[in-house]
Amino acid sequence: MLSERTEVQVRAGVEADLEALTDLYNHYVRETPITFDTAVFTPQERRPWLLSHLEDGPHLLKVAVDVDSQEILGYATSSPYRAKAAYSTSVEVTVYVAARAGRRGVGTLLYEALFAALAGEDLHRAYAGIAQPNEASTRLHERFGFRYVGTYREVGRKFGRYWDVAWYEKAL
Template sequence: MLSERTEVQVRPGVEGDLDALTALYNHYVRETAITFDTAIFTPEERRPWLLSHPEDGPHRLMVATTADPQEILGYSTSSPFRTKPAYATSVETTVYVAPDAGRRGIGTLLYTALFEALSGEDLHRAYAGIALPNEASARLHERLGFRHVGTYRQVGRKFGRYWDVAWYEKPL
């Protein structure tokens, strides 16, 4: 169990994190509508995702861990917003926190580190989609400078129902 005093480190994600990152993501696939993936992944299936987030450039992966023993508490990413070339200065960002690590500022630490890492990149805007309802995520994004720009109604179907997605943007 994570205590309030647990030291947290944030660093770029590495290939050795793949199993733990896959397990964390699969929790959200199985248990929530936070992601619209509907089938769990093997680490090998997630490897291309991990490798698409190098330690430099506009598409990053930041990982929060405990110091010793090292346990993954969450991760944040910046990924291509869309594939067409004119979108190259925009990224889609996301943050996932381990279920037992919520409400301890891990999401804030991850996003802060991500935006610091991106500060020297040729980027103009960050976008984040939040499946609703998710008050904690909306508060986190607003606290970090995102503003709500619109909501896609009933855009995804998971667990036998339709979900709305609120879109947020942040100048970079």
Template sequence: MPRDSAEVQVRPGVESDLEALTDIYNHYVHETAITFDTAAFSPEERRPWLLSHPEDGPYRLMVATQPAPTGNSQESQEILGYATSSPFRAKPAYATSVEVSVYLRPDAGRRGIGTLLYKALFEALAGEDVHRAYAGIAQPNEASARLHERFGFRYVGTYREVGRKFDRYWDVSWYEKDL
């Protein structure tokens, strides 16, 4: 169980984080409609995703960690969650737009970790040639909507029944933020 949020540090993601990041993401694949992926990933399958988020540029991966109960070295850090900025769409004219997201370990919610991650992500993006950030939020997800609104995102519309998972259709509300 996560402890005091004062112990939480945010840093760029690195390749040694891959297994923990994959485990976090797979929880959402199996248990929620927050992602529309329907099959779990192996760490090797997720490696291209991780490598597409370098330490600089518009596509970032920020990771929240805290010391593991057994020690304080880098090797004994627990990963609590991550935030990313990724390409919004593949076409060149979209290059100055990013899609952002936050995923937390299931026991790491309600501690302000998503806020810490987004704060670090948007600070990292401040010097980049990025004009807008977009977030698609599968509905219902009031906590995610509140997080995005705290960071200045505004609601721009909803795609109705755009994804099918767990034998039902889900809406996705879209939010945007000027950068």
């Protein structure tokens, strides 16, 4: 668990973060229905994902690190919403926080940095899909002005059961 005095810095993700980011994500793959990936990744398999999030532009990767240890505490991304050209002013956003760093404001810091960086981009909407139940993620997104638009019922199967995904949108 982080101490109350842990100083957190949010910066752009870089290639040197790949192994730690992969480990963080693989925790969610193995242990939770928060992602619908069902097989863990190697860093090399995850590399194209990292490289698709540039330091500038609408598709970003923001990383939160402990200032003292440089340990990665979480990350947030903005990614293409869909591949077709008419969707180019929409992004899908997501945030993942290391299990030991939860409930310390890391997700909030990441989204503050991500949305500040997106403010100058030619974007109209951000979307977030939240596997249910996930009250912490729902609260985070609502705090950032997302509003509920609907639920895909039993859209994903993981751990031998079906999961709903609630969809939220935010004007940018």
